[in-house]
Amino acid sequence: MGRKVIDNPNMCSLVHAMNIIGGKWKPIIIYLLANGSMRFGKLLMFTPTISKKVLTDQLKELEADGLIIRKKYAEIPPRVEYSLSDKGIALLPVLKALSEWTFESFEEVKFEKCRIITL
Amino acid sequence: MGRKVIDNPNMCSLVHAMNIIGGKWKPIIIYLLANGSMRFGKLLMFTPTISKKVLTDQLKELEADGLIIRKKYAEIPPRVEYSLSDKGIALLPVLKALSEWTFESFEEVKFEKCRIITL
């Protein structure tokens, strides 16, 4: 039921990082939120191969770990806005560096610099 | 048989990065190799909760993606040394930044700065 994490008896910060953002989708979700808040439906549109349930699950874990903030408006139909917390914002430079590493290390492949939008 | 990856029609470099190092163990393996080459058995010892098969699989994928180099010596019993390639070395600063992000963003928890050794 709970999520599986790497045992971390020595409190290694890299192990913890992998436990938090190791999920395949999480860095991508965080990057999608880099330019401001987004609603559930829009996040779903921008990550076409993810299912509703998986997106829900990932968002819940990200919220539980304090990387994103979920703001629910008491409207009908419901509106829920997701945005980055301070922790999430602090992660952006790391993700940018990761994206640039790919760009530079795999020059033989023509990558776009972190355009995640796939529609 | 093959590994599952995120569809990446727009060649987003972050998506590619996740496809390459998204595995739970991969960044940790790369970090273990930061200080020089290591033999299979030693890698296994330093990652206590990973199984032999999974370590083998991860190493194979890392090698296939060009992040590590596998050098096999024609000895009996066999000796195999794993080390970082240029791509792998170029990834180290990113992993270091990731480790530091954890350290600083979760101050309430007392993390060790990237001591991965868990024995």
Add this chain to the structure above:
DNA sequence: CCCATAAGTTACTTTTTGGTTACCACTTTT
């Protein structure tokens, strides 16, 4: 002749993750 060794491989099982479909709650629009 038998054992140990290093680095796996193979076959098998279990756990985890991801996907599908249906359904809900409320209101506004048709």
Add this chain to the structure above:
DNA sequence: AAAAGTGGTAACCAAAAAGTAACTTATGGG
């Protein structure tokens, strides 16, 4: 009166990842 729009949840299944245990290979040592 019925449908559409939103952000979900629940039940159920399929697929993938991971774990376990036994086996392999070739040689030197006892």
